[in-house]
Amino acid sequence: GAVVSQHPSRVICKSGTSVKIECRSLDFQATTMFWYRQFPKQSLMLMATSNEGSKATYEQGVEKDKFLINHASLTLSTLTVTSAHPEDSSFYICSVPATSLPPRDTQYFGPGTRLTVL
Amino acid sequence: QKEVEQNSGPLSVPEGAIASLNCTYSDRVSQSFFWYRQYSGKSPELIMSIYSNGDKEDGRFTAQLNKASQYVSLLIRDSQPSDSATYLCGAGGNNRKLIWGLGTSLAVNP
Numbered sequence: 001g002a003v004v005s006q007h008p009s010r011v012i013c014k015s016g017t018s019v020k021i022e023c024r025s026l027d028f029q030a031t032t033m034f035w036y037r038q039f040p041k042q043s044l045m046l047m048a049t050s051n052e053g054s055k056a057t058y059e060q061g062v063e064k065d066k067f068l069i070n071h072a073s074l075t076l077s078t079l080t081v082t083s084a085h086p087e088d089s090s091f092y093i094c095s096v097p098a099t100s101l102p103p104r105d106t107q108y109f110g111p112g113t114r115l116t117v118l
Numbered sequence: 119q120k121e122v123e124q125n126s127g128p129l130s131v132p133e134g135a136i137a138s139l140n141c142t143y144s145d146r147v148s149q150s151f152f153w154y155r156q157y158s159g160k161s162p163e164l165i166m167s168i169y170s171n172g173d174k175e176d177g178r179f180t181a182q183l184n185k186a187s188q189y190v191s192l193l194i195r196d197s198q199p200s201d202s203a204t205y206l207c208g209a210g211g212n213n214r215k216l217i218w219g220l221g222t223s224l225a226v227n228p
Contacts, residue, residue: 032213034215046218105210107214107216112161
């Protein structure tokens with residue numbers, strides 16, 4: 001399968017600071033990437049769709065001014081959690097949908113970023 | 119509201135047994151279906167994809183799709199303790215999104 005990297009894998013920050021998470025598609029160009037959040041023992045929650053060269057599309061209830069998404073190139077999307085608070089502590093995972101690679105419609109996930117806000 | 123439903127479990131099976139995981143979906147337009155495995159603290163990894171009615175086998179895993187009943191299942195033969203994880207069912211939606219179930223926790227007991 002395709003390789004997707006995320007950086008950092010783990011971050012601890014103080015309340016009120018901003019944290020940037022990078023997602024890179026290493027095997028193919030990605031005009032679209034997805035950002036998920038997962039709280040302990042809960043399922044994946046889609047936060048937003050990152051679109052290369054245009055604004056991200058946010059899911060209902062997700063604050064676009066708090067979770068800034070930038071998809072500046074065909075291999076890189078970033079998620080910035082602004083003014084982080086303890087309730088933002090979660091596991092953030094990006095995924096890249098397969099386009100030219102089979103199986104079709106598959107999403108390849110990055111390894112995830114564990115964010116802890118003190 | 120498009121939904122994918124799974125029994126949250128936990129499903130507990132003895133080592134060597136067959137584990138059967140089930141999933142139903144609401145959107146009849148969905149054409150692609152996936153099973154992902156997620157270990158605790160890790161991100162999901164693809165186990166199986168299925169697009170046509172019937173069975174698809176890959177090693178110890180068999181995915182079954184019945185579009186008329188809007189039902190997808192995953193069978194794991196000769197279950198191993200290393201299969202203990204949460205299994206997520208996903209159905210293809212619009213704009214390349216996947217609609218996710220809440221996941222079924224599987225415990226394989228030695």
